[in-house]
Amino acid sequence: MKLIVAVDNNWAIGSGNELLFRIPEDMKRFKAFTTGNTVVMGYNTLLSFPGSRPLPNRTNIVLCDDPSVNVEGAVMCGSLEALLEELKNYDSDKVFVIGGAMVYRLLLDYCSEAYITKIQSAGEAPDKFFPNLDEDPKWEIAEESEINEHNGTKFKYVTYVKNKNFA
Numbered sequence: 080m081k082l083i084v085a086v087d088n089n090w091a092i093g094s095g096n097e098l099l100f101r102i103p104e105d106m107k108r109f110k111a112f113t114t115g116n117t118v119v120m121g122y123n124t125l126l127s128f129p130g131s132r133p134l135p136n137r138t139n140i141v142l143c144d145d146p147s148v149n150v151e152g153a154v155m156c157g158s159l160e161a162l163l164e165e166l167k168n169y170d171s172d173k174v175f176v177i178g179g180a181m182v183y184r185l186l187l188d189y190c191s192e193a194y195i196t197k198i199q200s201a202g203e204a205p206d207k208f209f210p211n212l213d214e215d216p217k218w219e220i221a222e223e224s225e226i227n228e229h230n231g232t233k234f235k236y237v238t239y240v241k242n243k244n245f246a
């Protein structure tokens with residue numbers, strides 16, 4: 080399983096259940112990585128999407144504690160155990176964890192690769208954060224793009240992989 084996330088220069092990822100930045104090129108990359116594959120998300124992240132609807136052209140798996148919540152077009156899982164059972168039905172190379180903060184933390188140890196868009200400025204009033212992988216010996220950088228820019232916001236794409244000792 081892999082994860083994909085955009086972090087700011089403090090590893091912040093969200094504010095008021097929204098993203099901190101909207102970078103069209105990054106959104107296209109997210110779409111290219113995940114389309115045709117399976118995405119795993121928390122209920123708050125689902126609610127942050129337009130119309131609170133699942134993403135098109137992907138199998139959407141949503142973690143939610145409340146068994147009475149049903150989302151058309153999504154597979155609902157009520158616990159980590161239920162999710163891990165469900166994921167046995169999918170090719171793990173094609174499963175992407177897409178947030179948010181709670182679910183990244185829950186599933187980080189189950190991921191082998193992390194596609195991180197590192198934005199080189201600070202988002203406004205962040206309230207959700209991703210763990211700092213630069214301080215985590217389990218992870219190392221495998222690939223790093225050059226610096227890109229959108230409307231003055233600089234960012235780069237960094238691929239982290241699980242260090243062999245922890246794989």
Ligand SMILES: NC(=O)c1ccc[n+]([C@@H]2O[C@H](COP(=O)([O-])OP(=O)(O)OC[C@H]3O[C@@H](n4cnc5c(N)ncnc54)[C@H](OP(=O)(O)O)[C@@H]3O)[C@@H](O)[C@H]2O)c1
Pocket residue numbers: 083084085086091092093094095096097098099120121122123124125127142143144145156157158159177178179180181182183185207
């Ligand atoms: N920068 C990025 O790349 C990126 C990507 C995605 C999201 N985000 C941001 O992240 C923020 C949302 O993150 P978040 O931490 O608030 O929420 P989240 O991780 O999206 O969802 C948390 C919810 O998922 C359900 N859940 C989590 N673990 C569960 C478990 N073990 N069993 C059952 N249900 C479980 C619970 O739903 P219930 O309590 O409702 O049952 C929980 O409240 C937003 O600001 C969003 O924009 C950023």
